[in-house]
Amino acid sequence: MNRAIALLLLAVAAINACAEGWPAKPVRAIVPVGAGSSTDIVHRIVLEQLSEQFAQPFVVENRVGAGGVIGSGVVAKSPADGYTLLANGSAHTIVPALYKNLSYDPVRDFIPVAAVGSSSSVLVVTAESGFKTAADLVAAAKARPGALTFSSVGIGTATHLSAERFLASAGVQATHIPFKGGAEAMTEVLAGRVSFFFGPIALVQPQVRAGKLVALALNGSRRSAAMPEVPTLAEAGIRDAEYPIWFGLFVPVGTPRDVVERLNKETLKALQAPKVRDKLAGLGVDAMAMSPEEFGAHVDREFAVNAGLARAAGLKAE
Numbered sequence: 001m002n003r004a005i006a007l008l009l010l011a012v013a014a015i016n017a018c019a020e021g022w023p024a025k026p027v028r029a030i031v032p033v034g035a036g037s038s039t040d041i042v043h044r045i046v047l048e049q050l051s052e053q054f055a056q057p058f059v060v061e062n063r064v065g066a067g068g069v070i071g072s073g074v075v076a077k078s079p080a081d082g083y084t085l086l087a088n089g090s091a092h093t094i095v096p097a098l099y100k101n102l103s104y105d106p107v108r109d110f111i112p113v114a115a116v117g118s119s120s121s122v123l124v125v126t127a128e129s130g131f132k133t134a135a136d137l138v139a140a141a142k143a144r145p146g147a148l149t150f151s152s153v154g155i156g157t158a159t160h161l162s163a164e165r166f167l168a169s170a171g172v173q174a175t176h177i178p179f180k181g182g183a184e185a186m187t188e189v190l191a192g193r194v195s196f197f198f199g200p201i202a203l204v205q206p207q208v209r210a211g212k213l214v215a216l217a218l219n220g221s222r223r224s225a226a227m228p229e230v231p232t233l234a235e236a237g238i239r240d241a242e243y244p245i246w247f248g249l250f251v252p253v254g255t256p257r258d259v260v261e262r263l264n265k266e267t268l269k270a271l272q273a274p275k276v277r278d279k280l281a282g283l284g285v286d287a288m289a290m291s292p293e294e295f296g297a298h299v300d301r302e303f304a305v306n307a308g309l310a311r312a313a314g315l316k317a318e
Contacts, residue, residue, distance in 0.1 A: 032071025201284030
């Protein structure tokens with residue numbers, strides 16, 4: 001019995017030593033979308049703080065392509081040693097609805113480690129549209145089914161599915177016009193060539209403040225401190241239309257549990273750092289304090305939600 005206890009204590013000590021010794025070298029964090037995107041900016045803020053806390057560089061590498069598939073595939077095939085992270089978000093749970101023959105399994109090949117934050121998208125129209133509320137927009141869509149248009153940063157992206165959820169909840173139709181980036185999608189609304197857009201707060205807020213865009217509603221569950229004057233869609237009378245985007249860290253399946261737990265613990269600590277809180281708040285991002293299990297459950301729900309939205313929108317896996 002004493003020998004068994006001694007072996008158990010040695011095993012526990014070995015696990016603790018592994019956690020304490022990690023990271024012993026720079027950690028690579030792959031962002032599967034372009035530099036300057038919301039996903040990129042938000043994760044860089046948190047990863048910079050993690051670099052300070054661990055006294056090791058967390059090096060961001062943008063591996064762009066196929067809606068995040070290329071970068072995610074790199075992480076899925078990386079050694080499960082805690083030295084390669086996936087810094088992704090809502091797009092991670094949309095991929096299965098868009099791509100049939102992936103080189104990796106978005107569900108089985110990753111461990112959700114830590115949620116970073118979530119942010120509402122803002123339903124915006126040009127100031128010249130005459131729409132003052134979300135109800136005005138819905139009324140116009142009902143009067144002319146399919147005549148209104150909406151922009152996004154691509155088919156199946158969060159900006160696309162935000163609009164699809166809004167349309168389904170409001171019981172109206174509009175024509176989707178995808179673009180390559182958020183700036184272009186917003187510019188088309190500013191020019192009056194597209195009726196509306198669900199854009200990130202950080203992207204649309206300057207134009208709203210300048211009076212060029214009108215913010216009709218947020219698609220989150222509560223108002224944002226960054227735009228407290230803007231009501232939620234629920235407050236505007238449109239129920240079950242919430243679709244906030246979120247951000248989080250993943251590692252390849254097989255990564256030691258102690259590394260996962262330590263990274264989660266330090267990420268929670270980073271989110272409490274005043275400079276991180278202030279920077280995220282300025283972007284309209286609310287920190288998400290979750291254990292690995294809680295984040296995993298959140299991710300599983302998002303897979304189901306996005307699969308349903310993709311079916312409703314008639315999206316087919318390629």
